[in-house]
Every structure is written in structure tokens, then in C-alpha cells.
Amino acid sequence: MVAGSRRCSFRADARGHRPASPIVLLLHVHPPSPPAQPTMPSPQPTPGHPLPAPLARDRGPLPYRWAAPGDINAFFGLALDNLADLVLAVSLLATVFGYPVDFALSHFVPGTAVGVVVGDLLFTWLAFRLARKTGRGDVTAMPLGLDTPSTFGMVFLVIGPAFLAARGPADAPPETIAAAARHAWHVGMCAIVASGLFKLACSFVAGPIRRLIPRAALLGSLTAVALVLITFLPLLDVFESPLVGLVTLGIVLATLTARIPLPFGIPGALAALVVGWGIHLVGTAAGWIEGVPHAALDPAATLWPREWLSALRLEWLEGWPDTVKYLPIVIPFALGTVVGGIDCTESAAAAGDDYDTGAVIGVEAIATILAGACGGVIQTTPYIGHPAYKAMGGRAAYTLATATVIGLAGLTGTFAYIYQALPPAAVYPILVFIGLEITAQSFHATPARHFPAVAIACVPALAALVTLQADNLLAAGAQPDPALARDLHTMRMLSAGFIVTSLLWAGMTAALVDRRLRQAGAWAAAAALFTLFGIIHSPYGDGRLFLPWNLAPLAEAATGRGPIEMALAYGLLATLFVAWGLFEGKLQGSPPQDPLS
Numbered sequence: 269m270v271a272g273s274r275r276c277s278f279r280a281d282a283r284g285h286r287p288a289s290p291i292v293l294l295l296h297v298h299p300p301s302p303p304a305q306p307t308m309p310s311p312q313p314t315p316g317h318p319l320p321a322p323l324a325r326d327r328g329p330l331p332y333r334w335a336a337p338g339d340i341n342a343f344f345g346l347a348l349d350n351l352a353d354l355v356l357a358v359s360l361l362a363t364v365f366g367y368p369v370d371f372a373l374s375h376f377v378p379g380t381a382v383g384v385v386v387g388d389l390l391f392t393w394l395a396f397r398l399a400r401k402t403g404r405g406d407v408t409a410m411p412l413g414l415d416t417p418s419t420f421g422m423v424f425l426v427i428g429p430a431f432l433a434a435r436g437p438a439d440a441p442p443e444t445i446a447a448a449a450r451h452a453w454h455v456g457m458c459a460i461v462a463s464g465l466f467k468l469a470c471s472f473v474a475g476p477i478r479r480l481i482p483r484a485a486l487l488g489s490l491t492a493v494a495l496v497l498i499t500f501l502p503l504l505d506v507f508e509s510p511l512v513g514l515v516t517l518g519i520v521l522a523t524l525t526a527r528i529p530l531p532f533g534i535p536g537a538l539a540a541l542v543v544g545w546g547i548h549l550v551g552t553a554a555g556w557i558e559g560v561p562h563a564a565l566d567p568a569a570t571l572w573p574r575e576w577l578s579a580l581r582l583e584w585l586e587g588w589p590d591t592v593k594y595l596p597i598v599i600p601f602a603l604g605t606v607v608g609g610i611d612c613t614e615s616a617a618a619a620g621d622d623y624d625t626g627a628v629i630g631v632e633a634i635a636t637i638l639a640g641a642c643g644g645v646i647q648t649t650p651y652i653g654h655p656a657y658k659a660m661g662g663r664a665a666y667t668l669a670t671a672t673v674i675g676l677a678g679l680t681g682t683f684a685y686i687y688q689a690l691p692p693a694a695v696y697p698i699l700v701f702i703g704l705e706i707t708a709q710s711f712h713a714t715p716a717r718h719f720p721a722v723a724i725a726c727v728p729a730l731a732a733l734v735t736l737q738a739d740n741l742l743a744a745g746a747q748p749d750p751a752l753a754r755d756l757h758t759m760r761m762l763s764a765g766f767i768v769t770s771l772l773w774a775g776m777t778a779a780l781v782d783r784r785l786r787q788a789g790a791w792a793a794a795a796a797l798f799t800l801f802g803i804i805h806s807p808y809g810d811g812r813l814f815l816p817w818n819l820a821p822l823a824e825a826a827t828g829r830g831p832i833e834m835a836l837a838y839g840l841l842a843t844l845f846v847a848w849g850l851f852e853g854k855l856q857g858s859p860p861q862d863p864l865s
């Protein structure tokens with residue numbers, strides 16, 4: 269059994285196949301059985317071990333059971349995540365920047381939903397293609413949705429500032445506010461299209477990148493995101509309403525993590541959602557629980573929007589000149605999703621579904637470009653929950669259903685009604701499960717000797733978590749003393765581009781463990797190059813890119829550790845490793861072996 273397949277084949281028969289319900293079996297027409305042969309039984313495919321092509325042709329492909337009971341769990345997890353991101357973007361723009369909420373609901377949301385629809389439909393098609401190619405009936409589609417980190421980035425660093433710059437004073441007349449909102453929308457669209465074009469270019473080299481980068485580096489950066497963003501941050505909302513959150517989390521852990529079945533085969537995610545929602549309704553009616561506020565959100569304003577169709581006239585191209593100054597902010601987010609897409613492909617392969625990396629990144633790019641061209645302001649990305657959705661028993665129906673529901677909700681304007689009915693504390697425990705599953709999968713799929721590489725990859729993400737909370741305090745008016753300001757600047761530098769930093773550090777550590785010092789030197793040299801341009805360790809609060817010969821003034825806290833000093837440190841380390849590697853035949857021992865094989 270390949271690494272990671274143990275966690276993705278629960279309730280399986282002796283050959284590793286999850287038994288289908290009678291209803292699901294009725295949905296498929298099986299081909300006639302081949303005539304019996306007086307030979308030994310032919311090999312059978314198992315999850316993660318498809319038949320070799322000749323054997324698959326001799327036996328005939330298994331029917332692809334594209335719809336399974338596990339798709340219900342997977343659908344709720346994927347669809348709710350996308351709905352939450354849509355509401356998050358609109359609410360933040362309205363409450364923080366005073367952006368007209370009606371404009372956001374009628375212009376941003378439909379085009380953004382188009383990107384999700386296109387991406388999930390293409391990933392559904394890729395799942396059918398992989399099932400046909402491998403002859404397996406248990407292929408799980410790659411999940412795709414809105415990128416949460418870039419949702420925050422687009423709101424706080426692109427659309428919001430562009431709106432304020434175009435609006436001018438807060439008491440500007442309504443026509444000025446409307447014009448500023450439209451201009452900021454155009455800038456956001458241009459930024460998303462630029463992100464998609466960048467990702468499309470990266471799709472042609474995604475395969476070689478995946479082959480050259482060790483699994484510990486790819487999955488290490490994945491673990492960092494899973495632990496810090498997907499597991500920890502949702503727990504904060506769980507504890508905001510413990511009556512709802514903890515009960516829901518307990519059901520999720522029991523049914524999805526521990527695989528304890530519910531009576532009558534009720535899906536765990538659905539049961540957790542219904543129970544949490546029920547507790548919330550009873551609690552709010554009795555006065556035990558406060559109602560959930562959705563800032564500046566008028567659901568009636570979302571019905572049947574048509575304003576987004578103006579994007580098809582290409583008027584948004586007027587925003588290109590002003591978009592250029594935001595590209596140093598936008599491109600790192602796009603690069604992060606490319607790295608994340610490679611991570612997702614690696615994670616899916618570890619779980620038994622070996623998708624083509626270039627195709628995955630290409631789908632992500634196409635969906636992002638179409639979203640931007642239709643008025644969307646959030647880029648799409650493959651979600652890192654493929655192992656979790658496979659563990660739920662999901663196939664391809666969950667991505668097809670997500671595309672349908674998000675498309676209907678976004679294009680008809682009903683998404684706000686759906687989300688307002690669900691308290692966050694009842695939704696976020698599903699994200700906690702996904703984060704835990706991804707973390708466990710990363711360690712299962714990585715050689716034991718590379719565990720330190722996976723662990724060190726989490727450190728930059730921890731710095732990002734601290735920086736996020738510190739920024740909230742600073743925004744509230746906190747004034748740190750010089751020593752604390754220097755510590756916070758360190759956290760900011762470590763967190764800037766943390767996904768790429770995690771990958772570089774994990775790759776360097778894995779190379780060192782394998783006694784490949786010259787390869788470790790190459791990782792350090794790459795870190796030096798990226799530091800010079802601000803891809804990692806940017807010393808600026810907005811994480812912008814820069815040219816090393818045209819640096820803006822640095823804060824006093826950056827004295828002695830600016831981009832040049834950081835790049836020199838990495839360069840010196842690279843030189844040391846390469847020089848050390850020249851003597852590897854004399855000085856190095858054999859790489860440590862895994863205790864278990």
C-alpha cells in the first residue's frame with residue numbers, strides 16, 4: 269500500500285474498494301463479465317495501485333462510480349467554503365472601506381462565481397479522464413474554489429486602496445463614490461486577469477517543478493497552511509459560540525476523523541451542520557446565543573444581478589494603468605496558488621489520484637482568467653483538501669454539485685440567503701477536519717527521515733499567524749515600544765511570502781538529511797535570489813515586491829537585516845554548502861534510513 273492510502277480507503281472490502289450503496293449501484297451499468305479463463309485470477313486494482321496499462325486493457329476498465337454517498341459530505345465542505353469567501357469579501361469591503369455593498373453584490377459576486385463554476389466543471393472532467401485512463405472506479409476529483417489568502421489581499425491591498433484613492437474625501441458626492449467603486453472594480457478585474465495569465469505561464473513548467481522538488485518540501489508548505497490557517501483560525505470562530513461550535517466539532521471528529529458511522533448511514537458533515545444549526549436556532553430563540561451579524565449585507569440586493577454583464581464590454585481595460593502598481597502585491601499571491609496547486613497535485617497523488625500537474629495549474633489559470641474577465645475579483649485555486657474529500661468517499665459528483673450550486677447562488681443572487689442561515693460555528697468545524705486530514709496525509713506520504721523538513725516548514729506559517737493578530741492590535745491603536753517593534757518586524761519578514769519560504773526551507777532540510785549538500789546549496793541560493801526581489805522576507809508592511817537597486821526607505825526596525833543583508837546570509841550559506849559538498853565523498857556518511865519501510 270502506498271503512503272497515505274491507509275487514510276483514504278476506510279470501510280473498504282478486501283481489495284481496497286469502498287462498497288457502494290444499492291442506490292449508487294443502480295446508477296451504473298456494468299459491462300458484461302469476460303468469459304472465465306483457466307488461469308490464475310488477474311491482478312485487481314486497489315486505491316493508489318491502478319492496473320498497468322496492458323492489464324487494464326485485458327481486463328477492461330472498471331465502471332467509474334462518479335457519484336457516491338461520500339459526495340454529500342464533500343459537497344458541503346467545498347460549497348460552504350466558497351460561499352463563506354464570497355460573503356467575507358463583500359462584508360470586509362463594505363465595513364472597512366465603506367465600499368457600496370449593493371455594487372459589490374451585483375458586480376463582484378456573479379463573475380467570481382463564474383470562475384468557480386468553470387474550474388469545478390473542468391476538474392470534474394479531469395476526474396472522468398483519469399478514471400478512464402487508469403481503469404479505476406474510485407477516482408476523486410480535485411476540489412477548486414476561491415483562494416482565501418488572496419481574498420484578504422485583494423480586499424485590503426488592492427480594491428480597498430484603489431477605491432479610497434479614487435473616491436477622495438469620505439463625504440464625496442454619490443456620483444463620485446459610484447465612479448470610484450467602478451474604477452476599483454476594474455482594477456480588481458485587471459489584477460485577477462494578470463494573476464491568471466501568470467499562472468497559465470507557470471502551468472507549462474509545473475510538471476518539471478513537481479519532479480525536481482522533494483515531497484517533503486511540497487507537502488511541508490501544505491502542512492503549514494493546513495495547521496495554521498485551515499485548522500487554527502476556524503477554531504477561533506468555534507469558540508466564539510461553544511454551544512454550537514464544540515458540539516459540531518465533536519460530531520465532525522467522530523464521524524469524519526475517527527470514521528465512526530452514524531445510524532442509517534447519515535453523512536457526518538450533514539449531521540454536524542444540521543445539529544449545529546438546530547442548536548443555534550434554539551439558542552437564539554431562548555436568548556442563550558447571540559444572533560450572527562452579517563455586516564452591511566442586504567440579501568434582497570443580490571437577487572438577479574445583471575450589472576456584471578457590463579464586464580463583457582471590456583470597459584475594465586481602463587484600469588490597466590493603475591493596476592501596474594499593484595502587480596508586486598498580486599503576483600506573489602498568484603505564485604502562492606501555483607505552489608499550492610503543485611502541493612495539491614502531490615497530495616492527490618499520495619492519496620492515489622495521480623493528476624497531471626500542468627493540467628491542474630492550467631485549469632486554475634483558465635478559471636481565474638474567465639473569472640476576472642466576467643467581473644470576478646478573487647482568484648480560484650485548487651483546494652488542499654483532496655485527501656480529506658477522498659477520505660469522505662467523494663468522487664466527482666461533489667465538484668459537479670458545487671459548480672451547480674455556486675453558479676446558481678452567484679448568478680441568481682441567492683448566496684447571501686444560504687450563508688446567513690448558517691452560523692459560522694456550525695460550518696468551520698468541517699475546515700478543522702480538513703486541516704487535520706491534510707496534516708496527517710503529509711506525514712504519511714513523506715519518508716520518516718524527512719519529518720524534520722515537514723516540521724520546519726510550519727515555522728513561517730506560525731509567524732504569519734502572529735503577524736495577523738499583531739496587525740489587528742496595531743490597527744486598534746496599539747503602540748509597541750522599540751524592542752517589541754523590532755520583534756514584530758522580524759515576524760513580518762518571516763511571514764512575508766511564507767508559503768514559498770516554507771517550501772525552500774523544507775527542500776533545503778530534506779537535501780541536508782539526504783547528504784546532498786550541493787542541492788541544499790541550490791535551495792539556499794534560490795532563497796537568496798527570492799529575497800533580493802521581496803518574494804520572501806519582504807521588509808514592507810504590504811509585502812510588496814521590489815528591485816534590489818531601487819529599494820524604498822526601510823523602517824528603523826529593519827536596520828542591519830534588510831533585503832541585501834538577508835540575501836547575503838543565504839548566499840553565504842549556499843557557498844558553504846556547495847564547498848562542503850565538494851568533499852562529500854570523504855566527509856559524508858550514508859543518508860539515514862527510515863526506521864520502518
